Amino acid sequence: MTTHRAPLNLLLGGGLVVLLLASAALSLVWTPYAYDAIDIAARLDPPSARHWLGTDPFGRDVLSRILVGARMSIAVGFVAVGVGLLAGVALGGLAAARRGWVDELVMGSSDVVFAFPAILSALLITVTLGPGVVNAVLAIGIFNIPVFARVTRRAALGIWAMDYARAAAALGQGGLAVTWRHVLPNVAPLLIVQASVQFAIAILAEAALSYLGLGAQPPIPSWGRMLYDAQTLLALQPTLALFPGLAIMLAVLGLNLLGDGLADRLDPRLRAVRLV
Amino acid sequence: MLTLLGRRLIGALLALLLASLIVFVVLEVLPGDAAQLMLGINADPAALAALRAELGLDRPAPARFLLWLAELLQGELGRSHTNARPVAALIGERLGVTVPLALFAFLLSTNLAVPLGFLAALRRDRAGDVVVMALSQLGLAVPEFWLGLLLILLFAVSLGWLPAGGFPGWQGGVGGALAALLLPAVTLGLNQAAILARVARRAAITALAADHVRTARAKGLSEPRVILGHVLRNTLATLLALMGLQLAFLLAGVIVVENLFYLPGLGRLLLQAVTQRDVVVVRDLVLLFVFVAIALNFLVDVLVAVIDPRPRATA
Numbered sequence: 001m002t003t004h005r006a007p008l009n010l011l012l013g014g015g016l017v018v019l020l021l022a023s024a025a026l027s028l029v030w031t032p033y034a035y036d037a038i039d040i041a042a043r044l045d046p047p048s049a050r051h052w053l054g055t056d057p058f059g060r061d062v063l064s065r066i067l068v069g070a071r072m073s074i075a076v077g078f079v080a081v082g083v084g085l086l087a088g089v090a091l092g093g094l095a096a097a098r099r100g101w102v103d104e105l106v107m108g109s110s111d112v113v114f115a116f117p118a119i120l121s122a123l124l125i126t127v128t129l130g131p132g133v134v135n136a137v138l139a140i141g142i143f144n145i146p147v148f149a150r151v152t153r154r155a156a157l158g159i160w161a162m163d164y165a166r167a168a169a170a171l172g173q174g175g176l177a178v179t180w181r182h183v184l185p186n187v188a189p190l191l192i193v194q195a196s197v198q199f200a201i202a203i204l205a206e207a208a209l210s211y212l213g214l215g216a217q218p219p220i221p222s223w224g225r226m227l228y229d230a231q232t233l234l235a236l237q238p239t240l241a242l243f244p245g246l247a248i249m250l251a252v253l254g255l256n257l258l259g260d261g262l263a264d265r266l267d268p269r270l271r272a273v274r275l276v
Numbered sequence: 277m278l279t280l281l282g283r284r285l286i287g288a289l290l291a292l293l294l295a296s297l298i299v300f301v302v303l304e305v306l307p308g309d310a311a312q313l314m315l316g317i318n319a320d321p322a323a324l325a326a327l328r329a330e331l332g333l334d335r336p337a338p339a340r341f342l343l344w345l346a347e348l349l350q351g352e353l354g355r356s357h358t359n360a361r362p363v364a365a366l367i368g369e370r371l372g373v374t375v376p377l378a379l380f381a382f383l384l385s386t387n388l389a390v391p392l393g394f395l396a397a398l399r400r401d402r403a404g405d406v407v408v409m410a411l412s413q414l415g416l417a418v419p420e421f422w423l424g425l426l427l428i429l430l431f432a433v434s435l436g437w438l439p440a441g442g443f444p445g446w447q448g449g450v451g452g453a454l455a456a457l458l459l460p461a462v463t464l465g466l467n468q469a470a471i472l473a474r475v476a477r478r479a480a481i482t483a484l485a486a487d488h489v490r491t492a493r494a495k496g497l498s499e500p501r502v503i504l505g506h507v508l509r510n511t512l513a514t515l516l517a518l519m520g521l522q523l524a525f526l527l528a529g530v531i532v533v534e535n536l537f538y539l540p541g542l543g544r545l546l547l548q549a550v551t552q553r554d555v556v557v558v559r560d561l562v563l564l565f566v567f568v569a570i571a572l573n574f575l576v577d578v579l580v581a582v583i584d585p586r587p588r589a590t591a
Contacts, residue, residue: 108287112294114521115569117528120562124302127550127558128313204419208532211421212547227422231536234425235433245422253417271478274471 010261016254024074027067035068036060036219044237053243056226057233062240065221066247072133072222073251076206076215077199079137084144085195091145092152093183096160097175106153110146118143118205119212126214133206133222136215140205144198151194151273155187189266196259197272200252207248223248280581288574295566296348300341303559313553314357327357331556348563354556356549363560366545373443373541374530377457377464381526382519385465385472390515393476394503397484408473415470420529424463424536431459441538460537464529468522475518479511486510513584520576524569 027035032052039059047054053062095106116124122139129135156179159165165182173181209215210224218225223244230240263270311327312319327333332340347353353363396408432440438459444452483489484507492502531543538544542561549557 108290109294111287112291112298112570115291115295115524115566115573116298117525119528119531120565123531123546123550123558124299124562127553127555128303200417207419208421211419212532212535213551224419224421227419227425231425234429238429238433241422241425241429245419245425248419248422249414249417252419253413256413256416274474 007261009257010265013254013257013259013261016250017258020070020074020251020254023067024070027064027071031061031064031067033061033064035064035221037064044233044240046237047239054237054239056229056240062226062243065226066223066243069221069223069226069244069247070251072210072216072220073203073206073248076133076137076140077202080140080144080202080205081195081198083137083141084148084198085191088145088148088150089152089184089187089191092149092154093156093179095149095153096156096183097179103153106149110149113143113146116143119208122209122214131214131217133216133220136206136209139209140202143205144202147198147273148191148194151190152187155190156183159183159186189262190270190272193259193263193266193270194272196255196262197274200255200259203248203251203255281578284574284577284581288570291570292567295570296345296563297341299559299563299566300344303555304337313555353560356554356557358549358552358554358557363557366557367542367561367564370541370545372446373457373539374534374543376453377460377533377539377541378526378530380454380457380461381465381468381529384461385469386519388465389469389472390476393473394480394507396473396477397480398503400481405477408477412470412473415466415473418466420463420467421532421536423466424459424533427459427463428537441536443539443541456537456539460533460539463536464526464533467529468526471522472515472518476511476515479514480507483507483510513580516576516583517580520573520580523572523576524565527565527569 033039037060039055041059042051042055043057043059045051045055045059051061051063053066055061056065091106091110095103118140121142122136125135125139126132159182160178162182165178168178168182169175206215206222207224207227210222211228213225213228216222216225226244227241230237230244233240259272263272311324311331311333315324315327332343335343351364353367355362356366392408392411396405399405428440431438439456443456446453486506489502489506492506493499497505530541531546533539534541534543535547542564546558546561546565548554549561
């Protein structure tokens with residue numbers, strides 16, 4: 001990657017991510033209207049000075065709902081990435097430290113989980129436990145495990161081949177100690193970059209699941225669900241379909257750019273693994 | 277080479293086995309059992325017992341798993357609870373929508389993304405590159421169902437050029453069917469195209485820097501021959517490997533896109549089965565999606581091994 005574009009990635013991405021976090025934080029203390037305040041007289045209003053982004057078929061303020069919806073996206077992203085990061089780094093670190101059959105087992109299982117994209121496992125979980133945001137987070141988080149396991153393993157194998165790691169092992173330090181002292185600190189930058197990308201993917205997945213009715217249930221606002229509700233009113237009030245999608249796009253764009261920018265900044269050779 | 281393929285085949289078969297076990301276990305840990313789930317909490321005990329016997333739920337779980345596997349190996353799928361039809365027949369009717377849709381999306385995204393990625397590599401750091409990479413960033417960030425809504429708004433609601441949804445069937449003419457699949461295919465292929473363009477650019481940059489490309493240029497080969505004969509060939513393995521991994525997501529994307537455009541395909545069937553709690557249909561369909569992803573991945577592995585016989589680093 002060229003260096004002259006790196007600051008732009010980082011600035012734009014960082015700015016959008018701050019905007020996302022600030023929207024969610026702001027919604028905790030203030031929204032223009034209560035997100036569930038029904039006002040039938042003002043239903044399906046176009047954007048105006050009273051309702052900046054218009055109102056939905058119940059007369060609820062779209063801007064307020066988008067601000068509150070940011071909380072859902074952030075919460076799902078944090079938990080899903082956290083689950084994947086904790087379990088994935090442990091498994092990937094173990095695979096690299098032990099090699100042999102442990103490695104084969106971890107990599108083989110991760111191949112299988114890769115064949116279950118979040119939407120598919122969410123459908124499977126939903127038929128047993130019913131729809132809900134917890135199931136959505138679970139499905140997205142499980143899929144993140146093999147992603148982080150692979151990234152960690154590949155990078156850790158590189159560190160294990162280094163002289164200092166081999167020396168530490170030769171001096172009698174166990175696999176866990178070497179992993180903790182030498183491998184993880186060196187893998188950390190890559191994990192940060194990958195976490196940023198997975199956060200973006202989690203937001204997209206949560207939106208898709210909510211759109212299918214498998215995520216957050218009404219009246220809790222979620223961007224994907226707002227788009228689902230907007231679809232039947234597409235001809236009547238197209239702006240309803242515009243703003244929630246724009247919110248998703250800006251959040252995802254920000255996280256992706258931040259990931260790219262961080263990768264360039266931390267180590268130009270870093271590259272996040274990306275399938276979705 | 278053959279041992280590599282043998283190992284991959286065994287790996288794929290093990291993955292299939294493990295995947296079916298996962299599906300079975302997830303559906304097995306339900307509160308109550310499948311019969312209870314389908315008939316509801318207030319079901320008539322006699323009806324419950326009858327359905328349990330029909331589904332074989334009176335047998336222990338390991339026996340049921342083995343029985344299910346044996347049936348699958350004979351190509352026998354279950355029977356839908358909601359309309360009592362064999363799942364195989366339900367799938368058969370819908371393949372004519374889902375397979376063309378996935379292929380259409382795949383062709384669109386590949387034919388768009390690979391040339392654009394190569395163009396960006398050849399114009400590295402110049403305007404063309406910046407534009408292609410910016411478009412790819414946008415393509416990565418746009419949720420597919422939102423893109424679908426915007427396309428419907430523009431091409432169906434405002435302009436009226438294309439249908440907003442539904443599928444006329446192939447018997448009514450290929451033109452009408454393809455027109456109905458165009459917006460869904462664009463929607464489905466966009467994310468894939470965005471990633472593919474990035475990877476194609478990176479692979480082409482690496483390939484362009486290779487010595488043999490310099491030699492090819494030095495001996496006076498025309499630029500198209502250099503690109504097709506030397507650069508494309510050397511990026512093919514990388515691109516194919518990525519496409520193989522992406523296929524599972526393309527299939528999952530079908531679930532969203534078919535519901536967005538009201539297309540009577542496998543994805544819509546699956547979501548309907550989930551809302552109707554038709555456990556047998558969900559079980560068989562999820563397994564079908566996973567099987568196809570694993571099988572296609574295996575085929576891609578074989579193809580990549582044929583194109584690039586150097587043993588791959590286990591990445």
